[in-house]
Amino acid sequence: MEYSELVRILEDLVRLPIYGIIGKLKDTPILLSTVEGKVSISALIGDKLRVLTKESIASSAIPKSHLDFVPFTRDIEKGKELHSIHIVNLKGEEYEVASPKLRIFSLAYDEKNIAFIGSSQSESSLYVIEGGKIRKIANVPPFSFVTDLNGEYIIGSGVLKGNPKSQEFFVADLSGNIRIFTPKDGSINTAYYIKDNKIYIISDYENPGESYWVYTFDFQKYERVEFSEKDIYNYKAVELYYNPEDLLIIAKRDGQSKLFFNGKMLNTLDGTISGATKIGDNVYFAHSSLATPYRVYKLNLRNNKTEVIISNKEVDIGKVEYVKIRNGDIEVPTWIIRANKPTKIGIVYVHGGPWAEVDNGWDLLIAPLVYAGFNVVAPNYRGSTGYGSKFNLMDIGDPGGGDLSDVVRARDYAIENGIAEKIGIMGYSYGGYMTLLALGKLPDKWDFGIAGASVADWVEMYDLSDSFFKSFMEVLFMAKNLDLMKDRSPITYVNNVKAPLCIIHSQNDTRTPLVPVLRYVQELQKGWKTFEFHVIPNLGHTIYKIDDAIDLLLPALIFLKKLFG
């Protein structure tokens, strides 16, 4: 395959728009989409997509249906993730509200105020913007997120009691009084919505470690939310998200999600639902699968007819399979996507996070790999979401330990089952970390490695991190455990690397900074290891524009082409 054909494939796939429905403003469905090549807030007006925001955005608050505007953040430091806050309305008019230049991972609003948590190098705090003025309400534990704001209360969740294995929720008032709640010590809770003086939470406290349900909390007691139809109970979801206004549930198990209205399963294809909202009798939802790009549908609740509102290109990616690979006393849920043209070259694709997953949804990193002709094996190693909180927390205190063994087991499975004769490992962020660690600790297992936005040295990274990411590491390692961090750092094993390695890193990455990776590269060069290295400018950890995805992926595809033709 010529270089130009490779680049064309990449461009074609990466430019296929991504759609996620995040709610509605008035009677207008609101989406995040990449339809114009950048992440934007869009609206479905007359069932046609209209982009509201002009330049790319970083994140959005959940829209409030009784309002006609929604706040969002922009990264104003070329990828370094220092944010400004803006609002956009249904007419596409934008206003900048504030420019605190903090790392803002969560924000919420009502008709009067905006609340957000902002992190700096030294601290994280809850802020409110009232009448255009920013006011710090209170310090908060850095690993926390604000989710809703409703007149007097601000709610959110996070690791609030200092126990890395549990999550609590908080209720704050505008004076800065914060109360922390949990239905049961040690449980995992997310509070996400205030309605009628009740707080809606998703919790695993009734089935600890295994599955979640939705509850309301009225400051006295917790009540299970029940539904009139039975389908949701028979579905045995592991995770679910419930919108009490629309009575819509998105429930998930085994990497697939289904849509329910008041408990009744709606007719959707295999894959994942990326958001839904109800306008009158119509339910709008976005859907994709590993093999099918995102589409937006409208389902009429009265006659159950579904139509495609926003279509997408038909692609023939490859054959998708879901297996559970045994590794000791756990099973590793793994997605395998075989290229259409038979091949014996495999790539173990390690997702980032680590508290994330590969599910049956369109994946911007996986699709080009398969389309370029490789069999991709994507394990959900312990620590992944989607399989219950017990599985999700198995990596706490053990990053690069059990989770790495799961990745290696998936690799061995691929070899044993003839999926690949030559096999490499690739990942971004935590996936890039695992790639470097795997290449150094088990050098004979891999024929190549591709590491994007990776961690080379946890210890050096800790010193460079802001309060949020220091906290992230203290949760991941159970404490500021420098010895363990060193033992689990790829730079400790760099001399053992054998396989050719492609390292891709954004210059302005402030989550997984470049500086330790530069040092790792110097060590690779000292040892005359075969590697290539690409530093991309004006980019940080997160992709806001599709061209950025091409910048990150193209070196990887060229590297693979040079290895395998």
Place this chain on the structure above:
Amino acid sequence: MEYSELVRILEDLVRLPIYGIIGKLKDTPILLSTVEGKVSISALIGDKLRVLTKESIASSAIPKSHLDFVPFTRDIEKGKELHSIHIVNLKGEEYEVASPKLRIFSLAYDEKNIAFIGSSQSESSLYVIEGGKIRKIANVPPFSFVTDLNGEYIIGSGVLKGNPKSQEFFVADLSGNIRIFTPKDGSINTAYYIKDNKIYIISDYENPGESYWVYTFDFQKYERVEFSEKDIYNYKAVELYYNPEDLLIIAKRDGQSKLFFNGKMLNTLDGTISGATKIGDNVYFAHSSLATPYRVYKLNLRNNKTEVIISNKEVDIGKVEYVKIRNGDIEVPTWIIRANKPTKIGIVYVHGGPWAEVDNGWDLLIAPLVYAGFNVVAPNYRGSTGYGSKFNLMDIGDPGGGDLSDVVRARDYAIENGIAEKIGIMGYSYGGYMTLLALGKLPDKWDFGIAGASVADWVEMYDLSDSFFKSFMEVLFMAKNLDLMKDRSPITYVNNVKAPLCIIHSQNDTRTPLVPVLRYVQELQKGWKTFEFHVIPNLGHTIYKIDDAIDLLLPALIFLKKLFG
């Protein structure tokens, strides 16, 4: 322009074959070419090109017309320039002769023996291979080259008297006795051919600093070679190369070369002649210009008719212009190639060497830049070849001084004359060095910079270099002058860099090693300068395969696309 279109343009242009005629074996013209995507020795058999060598080669000896084989070198350390020696014959049969794993920049042969100069970290020596056995004949000054071997004598040239501003020639016998000669102390001499007990040299001793002529030396006296026809005298060549067997002269002035038979000018187009040889009444020559890719022609001396033997694609690169830009008391001969689609974005292209030039010949780095839509300004700064030895030696003791001022003057000229409103600087090797230095010393002059295989720190590079490149630096700086080296090192000025910068480097480069550049990049990152950085594996300083050229150029073109669309 989409990425894929950019890549296609690059591939199309870079894959246009390059041809250079290096002599003949028996009655068969012998060429170096890149017709199969790699540097190879080829033959014109029945006026059709037949590739003789299988894998890419590094360099070749000059073929001897009475023999049917020629020796050549291969880089056997993935670009690190440690060579093995092979021979290939007219049937395309190859034999490995020896694998000394030294840096071999020159080799010569006769029917029995092969002579070469090989450099290691510690020394450079003249070797002979007799009956398959390598024998070291003598140590030689590292900056020297062997050119011919004829039974009892081995000849060559270089900086043999320790004076960086003069070059002498040597005659060695197989026992290791070396005699050093010069027609006049301080002159520049190259001995290149032994015939009838006479040594042919090219020297400037009769017109010191200004132009060269051909002489013979019989160990007693020097004699001017004279020609029957007058054209060569009227041409007033600055440089010339004379083949006494064919009576062919390639004479050069003002960046163009012409072909002469026994002094009579043959009918060739503007551009440069990349080698010629005579078979009977036919003169075969290769030709290109900045705007026309290489072609091979056959000219019949009897009727003066010329036909194209090996054609090439027609390209419409742009409009070529040659100007002499005044800078103080010198003129800087400069080639300007304007893109077809009018643009105000210019690139000052700085050639490597520094003892090399941009002439009116097809240039693999310049053509894609112009075709991608940029106006290229290519100055022959002081130190360049092609304009006499005085001009050539003006950079000795002053690298990054006067030559940099010439490059800056060319930049200013481009702005003053409306050739560009935005202008950047780009170069490979010494050109990469000048790019980094210019960006640091004159940060306001440049809108961007692209530096390939650059020097970031002469001092650190000196320690990493082998005997040849230590010697190269001692000539360039007039001595091992560490203070001057530091003053002229880009890393000294890295904090002043303003323009976005793209740095491309081969991992295995042993001429301009990666390690100092890694340190330079760390300094860039400390200062949060905007840059991108690409390390290419399995590649050294020299390109042996066309795919390597694509690896080096593609990041540069993508960088420019992101800057200017």
